[in-house]
Amino acid sequence: MGAVLRGARGSGPESDxxxxxxxxxxxxxxxxxxxxxxxxxxxxxxxxxxxxxxxxRVCVVAYGKAAAAMAEAADAAAPASDGIVVVPAGSP
Structure with missing residues (x-):
């Protein structure tokens, strides 16, 4: 039998x-x-x-699936002067 995971407040598999x-x-x-x-x-x-x-100047360069989220977080933490963000087609 394998390991069983339990949620912190869990009372069953759904909670886990x-x-x-x-x-x-x-x-x-x-x-x-x-x-x-x-x-x-x-x-x-x-x-x-x-x-x-x-x-x-601060320039943000981000590439990949997480690029948009990384660039947004970077701009919120240290506003950029310029930048480029490249994400795959269809990314949010």
Whole structure:
């Protein structure tokens, strides 16, 4: 018999399935990661730190399925001067 997953407030398989789905959706949300990487006007990439105020312009470049969500989160955290976003056809 395999492992059994239980939701935090769950009382059955439906609740357990919803808990797993919600966790997956939270993990797939790129917004919090982008916001964290740009918090306080400082770009964080690995061990590097770049204060965006030291630059006259900020240009956002995003490509792929999550590009629109990443660009929106980046612009909310540190408004861009310019940018380009490339998403697959039919993307929201």
């Amino acid at each position: 399935a919803l808990s797993v789905i919600r966790a997956g959706l939270r993990a797939a949300d790129v917004g919090p990661g982008i916001a964290s990487a740009l918090a306080g006007g400082v770009l964080r990439a690995g061990r590097r730190r770049v204060r965006l105020s030291e630059y006259g």
